[in-house]
Amino acid sequence: MHGLSKSFGRVQAVSDLSFTVEPGSVTGFLGPNGAGKTTTLRMLLGLMQPDSGTATFDGAPYTTLTAPLRTVGAVLETAFHPARSGRNHLRVYCRAAGFPLSRADEVLAQVGLADAGNRRAGGYSLGMRQRLALATALLGDPAVLVLDEPANGLDPEGIQWLRGFLRHLAHDLGRTVLVSSHLLSEVEQTVDRVVIVGAGRLVREGSMDQLRSGADGAGTVLVRSPEAARFADLLRADGTGVTSQDGVLTVTGTTPAEVGRRAFAAGIELHELRSRTSGLEAIYFQLTGGSEQFAAPSPVAQEATR
């Protein structure tokens, strides 16, 4: 994807977004609601015309692919005619793409819907609809899978299954997977790389390990102690940043282990010792903070304005 931009009226949904998805890995496409994830994916798949920029698969735009379903499988939304059975829904696309009709049954089995194939899709649960949409994407056994919020509506068991399925596709079968989500925790255990967007702009692109190390590096430690003043002086003595408030110390640029060791060495009693940054989630919020287009004021802020 290179220099993608798209606006709807006065709203700039995506601006000058560029990133690359590596083959054989699961890439998480993250951002808060309204960050432009769906718009980006729709431009990638030729369903929307970008105002500027290009999106290609191995150098070819989606609309020029000769066998699109064999190259890219996409789950954008759970779209099907409610009166048509799941199996017939799949057969429609088998016919259109020239696959044998037996593919419909194969992918139904692959996503665990074999028993529900003859039922009207309108009667499916949310989780079953997601599975049917995934089955549609798998029809052509594509090298690339693009999934927009595939975990929406799945129960914990379904999410567990989806995680394993995506990892299996990428790591065992060498497929390229791009999966969008607004929840980092949802994909944290699945993805190898992340692309984080906020307000239509690229915020961060890199491996999960890089993101994690960022989370650990910027440590802020919170300490509660009856001897707070003495401990603060002790820490300040060798240049460690400490702020003190009501017997609670906020120590920056260190780790809970280091602070604990210092307190133990000095024989200072501690009542609480914890990391202020709660790992990845905090980094994610930090990165996307303030970039949410439709951010609701936090309860605290609402309280303050009363």
Next chain:
Amino acid sequence: MIRLVRSEWTKLFTTRVWLGLLLGGCVMVGGFAALLTGFAGNAESGLPPVGTPEFEQVALAQATNATVLFLILGIIGMTQEYRHRTATPTFLTVPRRWKVVVAKLIAYSVAAVPFALVMLAVNVLVVTVYAGARGAAPSLTGDNLEVLATSGLALVIYALIGVGIGALLRNQVGAIVGGLVYLFVVEPVIRSIPATSGAYKWMPGGGLEAMTATFQGPDLLGAWEGGLLLVGYGLLAALLGTLLAVRRDVV
């Protein structure tokens, strides 16, 4: 292309819309044919009596009452993609979107042929039995046969027009309501006002009447010209709809 056409047939026959429209059409055509035969020769109705060539040609053209259902068939065939959002997987499968519209035009024109034959069969059956009971069943020869052929053709063409309108308007309810209002309100008004009735022969309804009407009515084109006019309208709507479908974002 043949793959896409077969895909459209799979779409059509895996929901029950076609069955409802077919049965509705049978009831409609049978009902109109029976009413017409029942009131034939009645002085107040102004209908020619059973046994005359005028009666037979009007009675055998009653299948054209189902044009509205064929129009709806075409409209639903196209607009269901947008209504149920299956336009997304459809256009993902076929990124060159004009192919989808062309496949639908072909698929629905072909599928409309057996549907139209059923309508004609109902029409002929009702008229033959009822008019036969009232004295003289029409023969299926000469002008009578020509009326049947053009009626059937008109039905098929209306399905084509429906696909075109659907591609143009996308909104299923809007397209159907708009189509009905046009056929049953706008055109009859234009037809009845002397100042505008001259334009009527160039409109879809005028084209239909030119194909099938055998007596009375305003100035009309010839039968084949009327048919070509109708096909032209269908293709024009489809062409505009295709151009828009290719450009518009699918959301």
